[in-house]
Amino acid sequence: MFVGRRPGWRLPDNDATPEAVFWSRREALALTASAGFSALARPQRSQAALPEYPPHTSRFGLSQPLTAEKYATSYNNYYEFDSGRARAPQAGSFKTKPWRVVIDGLVEEAQSFDLDDFLGKVPLEERLYRHRCVEGWAMAVPWIGFPLKVLVNLARPLGSAKYLRLESFMDPETAPGQKQFWYPWPYVEALTIAEADNELSFLVTGAYGKALLAQNGAPLRLATPWKYGFKSIKSIVRLSLTEERPITFWERQQPQEYGFWANVNPDVPHPRWSQAWERLLGTDERRPTKIWNGYGDYVASIYATLDKEPLFK
Amino acid sequence: MITPWQDRSGRFYPFKAVVFAGLLLPGVWTAIAFGLGGLGALRLNAAIHLLGIWALRFLFLSLLITPAKEILHWARLVQVRRMVGVAAFAYALAHLLFYVAEQSFDVATVADEIFFRGFLTVGLAALLGLALLAATSTDKMMKKLGGRRWRRLHRLVYAIAVVATLHYLQQLMLGEREPIVMLGLLYWLLLYRLLGVTLAQGPLGLFSVVLMSIAAAVLTALTEASLISVASGVAFGRVLVLNFSLELGIRPAWIVALPGIILACAGIAPRYQALTGMKTPSASAVRPLSRRP
Known part of the structure; x- marks a missing residue:
């Protein structure tokens, strides 16, 4: 959590959030105030229920405009809910309340709690992050959440813990994609402890001033903006500290194409396509990909001694 | 010159006109959806995919004409075959043009990608094959080549269909249905x-x-x-x-x-x-x- 200090990745006011986004957040808060009726009238009830958070909006910025909400919420990869091509995951009966989260493994104090209870206690903040999918598309999203380390430190990791394993939900009845038994469900991702401790590693519960939608990973997802999007696991139910490096979902499925590190790098192509460029959602624009997705100043030091690892796969 | 709605004797042939309209339809729909924002967050990408899939569908349809003619005892069906084949080529060409547009008309990158990415190389091979067949599809070319040579050349369409299907399969996501159906x-x-x-x-x-x-x-x-x-x-x-x-x-x-x-x-x-x-x-x-x- 920050106290007055402004880290460099928070760009100054001149690149403030577009007004429309700011106001949509205000409206969402107003809706929360009159929650009674919205609970009945709106099927996406969870959309309105987000704890209050300070309007940090203008302190965050990007060197690019935010992606329009309709695109960020409709263009997704969520294989649990569709095969990937349709891009509009139908998560109709997916229940995100109540949502239990467990932290276990090499910790002094394993935890298990209801997410809503926890969100009532942790201060939320808004961050404008770039997001770069390994497929070559990119967006800029105003996430709402809290630093990953806040949650991890709660359980007090042991000195022997070297990795943080994150696991998504498993429920083939509501997520038909999980019936495709050739995929190693549930979705698993992992970070090193240093990566998890980095200030950029962010747990997300909302976006665009509202609670997260199912297709964006409700009710709790990760955002590690210097890595390809598939590292940012959705709908997290379990965080485990481990000594051995976990094998992640895509690493297990297609090790020749996807690795553990998956840091963004324009000069290291995916076997089937170049990573030199990225396409911004909602535009016809193509821009050059930035190494570490533009976040090198904050994360490159993590990897100073890891140069033998395939950091960009 | 026979228009797409006339039969060989120059009379209006409604069936041919309907097929012609049907061949235009996916292109018109794609263009309208593209213009009106109906293709989602990456419309160039969506258009590439749509045009490619229709190119393959029409290519297969052109190959189905002869079997359908024989099974249905419907000899005049052959009159639409050239049109369907040329449509397959047109969609494949549009498919490539939209890819070039998606790469912001950066021809150097396009050439580089086609050279280095196997599935793009394969796709281009299929397109070149279709171009050759489309170019030799006119009555004039048919006469020039002579029936026997022309038929032999146009048997290439089977190889092109194999290559084009491979191009599609190379982007398969496990469990996805349509590429397997096409195969x-x-x-x-x-x-x-x-x-x-x-x-x-x-x-x-x-x-x-x-x-x-x-x-x-x-x-x-x-x-x-x-x-x-x-x-x-x-x-x-x-x-x-x-x-x-x-x-x-x-x-x-x-x-x-x-x-x-x-x-x-x-x-x-x-x-x-x-x-x-x-x-x-x-x-x-x-x-x-x-x-x-």
Whole structure:
């Protein structure tokens, strides 16, 4: 959590959030105030229920405009809910309340709690992050959440813990994609402890001033903006500290194409396509990909001694 | 010059006009959706995919004309074949142009990508093949080459269909249905031709068409199970038995079996009528040639 200090990745006011986004957040808060009726009238009830958070909006910025909400919420990869091509995951009966989260493994104090209870206690903040999918598309999203380390430190990791394993939900009845038994469900991702401790590693519960939608990973997802999007696991139910490096979902499925590190790098192509460029959602624009997705100043030091690892796969 | 709605004698041919309109439709729809924002967050990408899939569908449709003509005893069907084939080329060309647009018309990157990415190289090979066939599709070229040479050249379309399907399959996501369905339909088209020149020495009988459709479906199921089991390590048999459950929706093999069987059933009518010597209006619609002097 920050106290007055402004880290460099928070760009100054001149690149403030577009007004429309700011106001949509205000409206969402107003809706929360009159929650009674919205609970009945709106099927996406969870959309309105987000704890209050300070309007940090203008302190965050990007060197690019935010992606329009309709695109960020409709263009997704969520294989649990569709095969990937349709891009509009139908998560109709997916229940995100109540949502239990467990932290276990090499910790002094394993935890298990209801997410809503926890969100009532942790201060939320808004961050404008770039997001770069390994497929070559990119967006800029105003996430709402809290630093990953806040949650991890709660359980007090042991000195022997070297990795943080994150696991998504498993429920083939509501997520038909999980019936495709050739995929190693549930979705698993992992970070090193240093990566998890980095200030950029962010747990997300909302976006665009509202609670997260199912297709964006409700009710709790990760955002590690210097890595390809598939590292940012959705709908997290379990965080485990481990000594051995976990094998992640895509690493297990297609090790020749996807690795553990998956840091963004324009000069290291995916076997089937170049990573030199990225396409911004909602535009016809193509821009050059930035190494570490533009976040090198904050994360490159993590990897100073890891140069033998395939950091960009 | 014969327009897309005239028959060889220059008379208005409604069926041909309808096919022509049908060939334009996906392109018009794509253009409108593109302009009105109906193609989502990455409209160039969506357009590339749509145009590519329609190119492949029309290519297959052009290959289906001769089998359909033989099964349905519908000789005039051949009159739309060139149009369908040229449409396949037009969609494939638009598919490439939209890819170039998606790369912001950066021709150097496009060339680089086509050279280095196998599936793009394969796609370009199919497009060049289609271009060659489209360029030699005119009456003038047909005359110039001579019937025999022209036919031999245009048999290339089978190789192009194989290459184009490979291009599609190289981007397969495990469990995705349409690429496997297209592969199965390719099996059907190839089998029909293969059996026609070997076993049957001529058009296949209806019963053979049904058997062959089942064979194509079985082949499709076996291919799908092999692809998934090799790529993911799950047991071959486990994927295969999925064909007998609805757990993951209707499997590609069933969809592959269907068109051939439907076609064979439709082929009963003209044969029955020929047998009984009936001359109903529907019979003349099925065999318009017999009506003409």
